[in-house]
Amino acid sequence: MLLIGSQFIGSATSRLGVEAFSALNAATGEALPTDFFVATKEEVDAACDSAQQAFSAFKSTSNEARAHFLELIADGIEALGDVLIERCSAETALPTIRLEGERGRTCNQLRIFAKVIREGSWRDVRIEPALPEREPIPRPDLRRMLVPLGPVAVFGASNFPLAFSVAGGDTASALAVGCPVVVKAHPAHPGTSEMVARAIIKAAVCAGMPDGVFSMVHGHIETGEWLVQNQFIQAVGFTGSQHAGRALCNLAAKRPSPIPVFAEMGSVNPVFILPGALAERGESLAEGLAGSVCMGVGQFCTNPGLAVAIRSDEQQAFVNRLAESVALATPGTMLTRGIKSSYQAGSGRLKSHPAVYTESEGNELETSVSGCVFSTDANSFLADEVLSAEVFGPSTLVVNCNSVEEMCEVAANIEGQLTATIHHGPGDDALTKRLTECLLGKVGRVLYNGFPTGVEVGHAMQHGGPYPASSDSRFTSVGSAAIFRWLRPVCYQNAPEDVLPPELLKSNPLGIMRQINGERTTGEG
């Protein structure tokens, strides 16, 4: 596929800018074919205008039409075949097999949203028919449902070039409910982004969607700032660093008309390893944890950057085995040079910290990095917040506690997290309960006897947690509930039947599940 490097503004392309950049081969650092042009402010605004223009028609499309659109996107991404995977692998250094899996997840995600939208109950319809005889005053007829907010800005993430990028969960969930999307492509995989953008645009055309329902611009920080500040943008979806996520939140809060930002900013995802689990299966736990730490060169939001255990012989053996396993893991190339430098700086800070012992140092290789295991004691951990900062990459810090009390104090002092994990075994019941109670106040998801990497896309997932894991813990960025970030309720009071959308008609022609006087039913109301 010949890449063109332009902006995609609806079904048109645009190239007004003069500043260009290349995608780099993540493994070799060499420039890959095609120059990508940085969008001008005029182009960013044109994309947002176009989204706003499309909004009115797009929000009125049927559930079936939008579901079909999402399925066409999935089909289109699959139809790109190996070309997509090859370019993506070159841009990200992620192996083919991982990217094939991620492509499957991305397309599955689109199809899940299609199914959810088609089913129809996502409108959360609530009807209270008029009670003209009620005393002291009659009750009016009230009919409430969710409607899309308007154009949504989506920021592609570097670490999931397919599943959290151009056609990732943010885009899929926004399109599903009728919000046009303007994506800012991640500059580390612009070729992948262009291929996927073109698949989306083609699907929009084939599905008869209004022009402007999807646009994509290339650029850097300023580009994203223009996007978030554009008057037509009504919400923002972002996955990335805490620093960048907070900056976008601040910008959105300062707008003349502030808008919601859902920023998923990652976390250290503490893993608590309880004495019974260590005694029962310390060795396999160490190997499992090493696998989770090193998976994908540690480049996951849910990568376990912290392991907490109580000192014992088993614990010492566990740490030794963890260090060995991480040391034996195949080194990997990171997504970008910038991420590699940050990883080196972050792991270097731990290495040189006076209260940290390096259990496994990792080899310094030219293009790839290997994992690190560090350890410290609970008091040092609690005394210095630098030790709880996320190191993005295959690094984990073991916190050695002298007692159950110290372990609980560590749990009580962690900040907001996407996940926390408890490994328990015989005799750990009371401590498992106690930690659960404490950790639930800090996290979006708590796991037992597993590892946090690997986020299931379904109805029951929660990916998002108290700040700074995400900017609004009331929402998730993964799973079918992700649509609720882009919806708001409207209520019709005493509306004539002919202005009501089909969802709210007394006869329920769509046959969807609704709440009538607080009771769920597919009947009339």
Next chain:
Amino acid sequence: MLLIGSQFIGSATSRLGVEAFSALNAATGEALPTDFFVATKEEVDAACDSAQQAFSAFKSTSNEARAHFLELIADGIEALGDVLIERCSAETALPTIRLEGERGRTCNQLRIFAKVIREGSWRDVRIEPALPEREPIPRPDLRRMLVPLGPVAVFGASNFPLAFSVAGGDTASALAVGCPVVVKAHPAHPGTSEMVARAIIKAAVCAGMPDGVFSMVHGHIETGEWLVQNQFIQAVGFTGSQHAGRALCNLAAKRPSPIPVFAEMGSVNPVFILPGALAERGESLAEGLAGSVCMGVGQFCTNPGLAVAIRSDEQQAFVNRLAESVALATPGTMLTRGIKSSYQAGSGRLKSHPAVYTESEGNELETSVSGCVFSTDANSFLADEVLSAEVFGPSTLVVNCNSVEEMCEVAANIEGQLTATIHHGPGDDALTKRLTECLLGKVGRVLYNGFPTGVEVGHAMQHGGPYPASSDSRFTSVGSAAIFRWLRPVCYQNAPEDVLPPELLKSNPLGIMRQINGERTTGEG
């Protein structure tokens, strides 16, 4: 009842401050008995500490226990009897009959939340049981439900001293789901606030709720700022002016750990009066609108401050009749001297505006105010945003349009609103549809052939709209859905049964409606 004027920190009272203020008789300006002390920062922090201390136990109370607590609050408020109404009437100049109605609404609201909580489906439980045989990887067991955010700060509003104040919808919805509440009492009705606070505290003690589940502090702007900045406060509920609401949002966004603020900031609630409605019932519409404008001395968030009509003989007769009816309405005393001054300034700005004609000037009386009716043309309205600013009080501006197109242009240019209203009659079907489509993008609630004052408390209400009507249009501050402002999802992955809350157990011991693999059922899962 002897008022004490202290802070209420859980079940204790505190009086560390030296600055005191009196409640004023709103009609006479004379000081009412009891000095109220402004809380010190120490006291505000103590209230928040106490809320945080209570949170762990409070969130674990049963639905039944919290429902009973809410009902005891309602009983306690009713048991205050005439003493409450008399004090409240003196502090606010609101008539007894209105306050009795508002008390009924406040207690009804508490009982509705009790019912919703008891029923149990508010947890929005979503379960996806493990699929160990799934290929290529097994699905873990996922169980998700909503949990309370933590301590909530509530700001009492001046204009509903009962229904949007100490035990109003914000407090009721937060307590319902297990969030402790710290109220900042509105300084215009501190005696009313104390009486209601004591009823809540008594109910908390009788219901065996943990101490600290409710606190109330007195004070001014700085007091509220301390509250919003306190590290334990996890969300804010506010009803009041746009200026104050935005200031709280800005403050919350700048915290080291930002928190959500639901600020309901009012709006001008445009009423569109279509030609067919004017022809059919112009006179009764004028009288109905005059009644809505003057009701409660115009001191409602949903007061109709804007009426839009197309020039015609009927429209001229309508405006004349509106002006007459407003002029004939009994003058009323406003809630505070400050509100009266603002009303005079706001209506004065319209009076002196070169493009505004004064249809009914209102009499200037010593303590009370009467209503004003102004008119302008659509072009002038569109050209100067001062004409669309809210004037809190019994004032309305008629916008005269030369055509349907101008009316639609006015609709297209209004900012976010709590409500918009369309009065339609024979021959108005097409315009009703067109305006509906346009207005739905701007409002939380659209009404037909009615008046926006009077907000039904039920399952289907939406009170909140696009900015600046409220700070987050995705939520409502009135009705049973108001609880979702204070809840966030948590997901348990592969949790042992003995750490799961009853809502998530396979056997569904609470018998609540849950989603199992996306299907709603009260069965096992």
